[in-house]
Amino acid sequence: MSLLCVPPHPSRRAVLTTGGALFAWAYLPRFARAADNRDPRLIVIVLRGALDGLSAVGPVDDPDYAGLHGDIALSLAGPHAALPLDGFFAVNPAMPVFARLFKANQAAVVHAAATGYRERSHFDGQDVLESGFAGPGHVATGWLNRALENLPAGDRVATLGGLAVGPSTPLVIRGAAPVLGWAPQSLPAPTGDLAARVLDLYQHRDPVLAVALQKGLDADRMALDDQMNGNVMKPRGGLDSAAGMRQAAQGAARLIAADDGPRVAALAFDGWDTHVNEGGATGRLATLLGGLDGAFEEFEKGLGERWKDTAIVAITEFGRTARINGTVGTDHGTGTVVLLAGGAIRGGRVIADWPGLKPAQLYQQRDLAPTSDVRAVLKGLLADQFGLSATALGDKVFPDSAAVKPMPDLVA
Amino acid sequence: MAVATKAPDSALPDPILIVFNRFGLGARPGDRDRLAGDPRGCLKAELRQPDIAMIAYDDPAYADLLGSTPAIQASMAAGFQRKLDRSLTTAAHTTKAAATAMTGAAPMPSAAVKAKVPAGAPPAAAAKPATPPVEATLYRAEAQARFDKALRVEVGFVERLVYFWSNHFCVSVAKDNIVRASAGAFEREAIRPFVLGRFADMLMAVERHPAMLFYLDNQQSIGPDSRAGKNRQRGLNENLAREILELHTLGVGSGYTQADVTSFARILTGWTMAGREGRLGEPGSSVFNANAHEPGDEVLLGKTYSAGGMGQAEAALNDIAIHPATAHHVATQLARHFIADDPPAAAVARLVKVFVKSDGNLRALAAALVDMPEAWSTPLAKMRSPLDYITAIRRAAGPGPTNDPGPSLNWLNALGEPLWQPPGPNGFPDQADGWASAQGMKVRLDIAWQAARQVKDIGNPNDILDAVIGSSASPQTREAVARAESKQQGLALLLMAPEFQRR
Numbered sequence: 001m002s003l004l005c006v007p008p009h010p011s012r013r014a015v016l017t018t019g020g021a022l023f024a025w026a027y028l029p030r031f032a033r034a035a036d037n038r039d040p041r042l043i044v045i046v047l048r049g050a051l052d053g054l055s056a057v058g059p060v061d062d063p064d065y066a067g068l069h070g071d072i073a074l075s076l077a078g079p080h081a082a083l084p085l086d087g088f089f090a091v092n093p094a095m096p097v098f099a100r101l102f103k104a105n106q107a108a109v110v111h112a113a114a115t116g117y118r119e120r121s122h123f124d125g126q127d128v129l130e131s132g133f134a135g136p137g138h139v140a141t142g143w144l145n146r147a148l149e150n151l152p153a154g155d156r157v158a159t160l161g162g163l164a165v166g167p168s169t170p171l172v173i174r175g176a177a178p179v180l181g182w183a184p185q186s187l188p189a190p191t192g193d194l195a196a197r198v199l200d201l202y203q204h205r206d207p208v209l210a211v212a213l214q215k216g217l218d219a220d221r222m223a224l225d226d227q228m229n230g231n232v233m234k235p236r237g238g239l240d241s242a243a244g245m246r247q248a249a250q251g252a253a254r255l256i257a258a259d260d261g262p263r264v265a266a267l268a269f270d271g272w273d274t275h276v277n278e279g280g281a282t283g284r285l286a287t288l289l290g291g292l293d294g295a296f297e298e299f300e301k302g303l304g305e306r307w308k309d310t311a312i313v314a315i316t317e318f319g320r321t322a323r324i325n326g327t328v329g330t331d332h333g334t335g336t337v338v339l340l341a342g343g344a345i346r347g348g349r350v351i352a353d354w355p356g357l358k359p360a361q362l363y364q365q366r367d368l369a370p371t372s373d374v375r376a377v378l379k380g381l382l383a384d385q386f387g388l389s390a391t392a393l394g395d396k397v398f399p400d401s402a403a404v405k406p407m408p409d410l411v412a
Numbered sequence: 413m414a415v416a417t418k419a420p421d422s423a424l425p426d427p428i429l430i431v432f433n434r435f436g437l438g439a440r441p442g443d444r445d446r447l448a449g450d451p452r453g454c455l456k457a458e459l460r461q462p463d464i465a466m467i468a469y470d471d472p473a474y475a476d477l478l479g480s481t482p483a484i485q486a487s488m489a490a491g492f493q494r495k496l497d498r499s500l501t502t503a504a505h506t507t508k509a510a511a512t513a514m515t516g517a518a519p520m521p522s523a524a525v526k527a528k529v530p531a532g533a534p535p536a537a538a539a540k541p542a543t544p545p546v547e548a549t550l551y552r553a554e555a556q557a558r559f560d561k562a563l564r565v566e567v568g569f570v571e572r573l574v575y576f577w578s579n580h581f582c583v584s585v586a587k588d589n590i591v592r593a594s595a596g597a598f599e600r601e602a603i604r605p606f607v608l609g610r611f612a613d614m615l616m617a618v619e620r621h622p623a624m625l626f627y628l629d630n631q632q633s634i635g636p637d638s639r640a641g642k643n644r645q646r647g648l649n650e651n652l653a654r655e656i657l658e659l660h661t662l663g664v665g666s667g668y669t670q671a672d673v674t675s676f677a678r679i680l681t682g683w684t685m686a687g688r689e690g691r692l693g694e695p696g697s698s699v700f701n702a703n704a705h706e707p708g709d710e711v712l713l714g715k716t717y718s719a720g721g722m723g724q725a726e727a728a729l730n731d732i733a734i735h736p737a738t739a740h741h742v743a744t745q746l747a748r749h750f751i752a753d754d755p756p757a758a759a760v761a762r763l764v765k766v767f768v769k770s771d772g773n774l775r776a777l778a779a780a781l782v783d784m785p786e787a788w789s790t791p792l793a794k795m796r797s798p799l800d801y802i803t804a805i806r807r808a809a810g811p812g813p814t815n816d817p818g819p820s821l822n823w824l825n826a827l828g829e830p831l832w833q834p835p836g837p838n839g840f841p842d843q844a845d846g847w848a849s850a851q852g853m854k855v856r857l858d859i860a861w862q863a864a865r866q867v868k869d870i871g872n873p874n875d876i877l878d879a880v881i882g883s884s885a886s887p888q889t890r891e892a893v894a895r896a897e898s899k900q901q902g903l904a905l906l907l908m909a910p911e912f913q914r915r
Contacts (some may be wrong), residue, residue: 123838169849181850194901199906204888206910216854274887275651276629281488326647327632
């Protein structure tokens with residue numbers, strides 16, 4: 001399999017190009033091959049603040065890595081040894097679940113990836129990542145919602161809508177397709193009669209608020225039914241804490257595992273902007289990665305039988321500088337990782353056209369150069385899981401991106 | 413629905429609702445009648461009151477507040493003590509273990525441990541759990557003062573300006589204990605004194621404040637070629653420089669480059685806070701550390717700033733503060749906050765003109781907002797932010813001033829706008845989408861119900877409706893409140909009504 005990463009090699013890029021061309025004719029999206037009893041789900045986790053891909057999945061065998069990433073570089077030696085993936089890359093030791101899934105061929109990494117955005121503003125970067133547009137300035141709808149919208153009329157996945165986890169709806173899933181909102185409950189609930197009266201008032205005076213409140217009540221009811229089955233959830237922390245991430249995943253898993261639950265979900269985890277004392281195998285970033293790893297575990301547990309058809313993708317607006325800054329952290333950069341997990345993923349692979357870390361190989365001599373487009377990964381997942389056509393993906397879901405081909409074969 | 417008298421949507425919004433929802437913090441019973449005569453005038457009157465934005469240290473009501481320097485000192489001392497306690501505990505465990513290992517017997521109950529603690533030292537472990545950390549105490553006292561002020565002001569236009577600027581120049585208490593201890597003081601020292609003053613002065617006060625230097629990491633940024641940079645293996649951190657350009661002043665996409673960010677980061681090196689030992693100055697105060705400052709001239713936005721210590725960054729900030737891009741950025745944000753998510757271009761253009769002509773005079777900008785026809789004609793389509801919403805609830809129905817900021821802080825947490833804890837340096841969202849989410853509306857319903865149930869003597873909800881929303885209440889809202897099954901339900905319906913949610 002030519003997309004598997006091997007240590008950098010002069011002709012590697014050429015090999016890959018050939019590989020891509022070969023796939024062009026041999027490739028059929030997973031969806032087209034699927035037996036009818038498949039029931040695919042897609043979970044998108046947005047890591048806001050720019051994840052340092054080189055500390056999440058370190059190119060430990062790259063001769064320039066340790067020098068650039070300094071004290072926070074991952075290493076295969078020492079008390080907090082990184083967990084080897086394929087001889088060249090190793091995952092942060094805070095992510096044992098991901099490493100286990102990788103070994104079981106249920107997790108994969110796309111490295112040196114970036115969206116089409118090349119500036120370094122978080123907020124524009126997140127808008128591009130989540131809106132799916134080629135540039136910033138589009139904040140009304142997100143690509144995941146438009147993917148639902150562009151499914152054939154009456155499609156079950158489209159009818160079931162999406163799930164947004166957290167106190168506010170992440171941009172990636174905002175839009176015209178129906179979206180359920182849910183966050184861990186923390187206040188005593190009023191009577192249903194008051195809710196009905198307020199809804200009635202909104203239906204006459206403020207339809208927008210009527211829709212929002214109705215969705216909030218629906219989500220709450222589903223989660224509440226679950227609590228009656230003995231699964232009581234108390235708020236444990238914000239979505240920038242490891243406990244909060246785990247809890248959000250736990251609740252989301254229950255909602256999307258249901259037969260009539262949403263088939264796509266979006267979560268946003270905060271706190272990845274590690275300018276100072278980022279830490280490597282231990283420390284601040286490792287704690288957050290542990291939270292993300294916990295979220296993977298909760299999804300695996302909570303989805304039960306559904307796990308085998310599920311794909312989870314964790315994406316971030318851009319990477320961080322390859323060289324650590326003056327305060328043992330990293331500043332805003334470019335290339336980073338996309339993490340894939342789930343029973344549906346054709347895992348056990350680090351997919352990378354590794355650009356190298358020599359000064360001239362770095363983007364603007366400072367960042368990991370991007371060689372894969374995050375949109376290609378997302379398109380590949382949408383095509384494989386839900387059968388969206390390359391045309392719909394290139395025009396509607398990710399406007400003006402026809403040149404970015406869906407990455408084939410991500411789903412087993 | 414039989415009542416077909418739908419309010420004419422084309423009619424201008426009620427000017428009193430404009431005053432209290434768009435510009436203010438919500439009407440208290442009696443406020444509408446008192447201010448009905450001259451809506452514009454009552455907003456302008458707030459702008460004329462000297463010191464209206466201030467929360468004074470010498471006010472006995474705010475005796476628990478500290479300036480940022482003593483607040484940070486208290487936090488540093490507490491942090492040091494916590495560290496000491498931790499190492500003592502570790503030492504105690506080690507001693508115990510060693511004693512057990514040596515004698516092979518059960519450890520003597522604490523005798524060996526006690527010997528290690530200096531005589532007269534407080535029994536740290538026993539007394540601690542009862543006392544909250546000093547940072548939490550300071551944070552709550554600051555929250556208390558802020559909520560109190562919001563309930564006492566007449567209209568609250570200037571308070572809204574304070575919240576606007578505080579969110580524009582936000583810090584987050586989640587960053588660390590120093591920021592938790594000083595976030596309230598930061599607002600009182602760097603925001604409040606300037607909300608009716610010059611933008612450039614606010615900018616300067618903000619960027620040199622220890623809370624901001626900490627929040628955006630500049631206290632650790634060291635010029636690579638400075639004396640400190642050569643001695644230690646530390647260097648540049650461009651976080652503060654980038655966010656000043658992107659969020660505080662010029663705005664993203666206004667033409668600055670990565671080279672400008674890096675060069676500005678070098679200019680800002682040395683802007684830091686004096687540490688606990690006081691080598692650079694009074695501990696916890698903002699200081700310039702010449703040893704950490706990158707020597708040499710720097711080019712920023714095409715202009716060369718000659719080497720000159722602290723003055724180099726001051727000169728750069730003064731130029732950026734009056735840059736046309738800054739005028740446009742600030743004008744757009746103000747218009748978005750007070751008029752509409754997509755502000756009318758003419759309104760923005762007028763504000764830009766005022767900004768440029770008045771040298772960034774924020775009182776003039778606020779007055780221009782009040783004078784703007786769009787402010788009185790644009791429908792109230794924005795959502796009240798969570799802070800706005802809970803303040804409006806408390807002003808309309810209570811609870812009034814209390815000694816416990818806890819319930820309001822909990823409401824803000826549940827609504828996703830924890831006080832002084834935004835998710836990132838761009839602050840909390842300022843558009844309706846951000847707050848009219850499914851989950852957000854569900855929590856608003858919970859809070860409305862909780863608030864309504866807490867009111868001791870509700871009176872007639874129809875009267876509260878008249879007092880708080882008045883004649884502009886829609887027939888449907890009026891009917892919903894009138895037909896409620898209980899006074900509590902009637903009040904909760906009023907607090908959920910579109911006329912109460914929108915601003």
